[in-house]
Amino acid sequence: MYTAPSNEQVKQWLQETKTIAVVGLSDKPDRTSYQIAETMQQRGFRIIPVNPMLKGEVLGEKAYATLEEIPEPVDLVNVFRRSEELYSVVESTIKSGAKRVWAQQGVEDEKAAxxxxxxxxxxxxxxxxxVAHSVLLAGGKH
Structure with a gap:
């Protein structure tokens, strides 16, 4: 049974994270995934776009089709996909060697957890x- 990490655990994650792979990142500035990734980038995190539909760069970073293609370690996988796709994202996370998954608001799947x-x-x-970063770290840089 999934139990959410405590605020203290989540705060620790954010403090330890440097590189965030954003699965489902859009290259359209009006999309939530773009806005959230841009916000986190402005707060000092390195963002790596993951979306098979993207070519080239988003937010100044090379986009990859899958997590497994990223040639460097990733601290956290931020997921902007539908709940029913979370399980396959977790499978990719395991294969890629990343150790933390952050499913955005509205994204949840007990089997994936x-x-x-x-x-x-x-x-x-x-x-x-x-939002968690703003609340737990007062929106400051990590």
């Missing part, structure tokens, strides 16, 4: 990373 936990991947679901 169980898969993550069984494979040593920490997960938070149904929570906006930018």
């Amino acid at each position: 169980q898969l993550a936990q069984e494979n040593g991947v920490e997960i938070v679901m149904d929570l906006c990373i930018a």
Whole structure:
């Protein structure tokens, strides 16, 4: 059964995170995924776009089709996909070696959470990373 991490755990995640792979990042500035990723980038995080539909760069960073293609370690996988796609994102996270998944507000799947936990991947679901960052770290740079 999924149990959300405590505020203290989430705060620690944010403090330890430097690189965020954003699965489902759009290149359209009016989309929530773009706005949240841009906000986190402005707060000092490195953003790596992950979306098979994107070519080139988004927010000045090279986009990748999958998590597995990213040639460097990722601290956290931020998910902007539908809940029913979270399980496959967790599978990719496990293969890529990342150890934390952050499913945005409205994204949750009990089976995906169980898969993550069984494979040593920490997960938070149904929570906006930018809002949590603002609340827990007073919106400051990490």
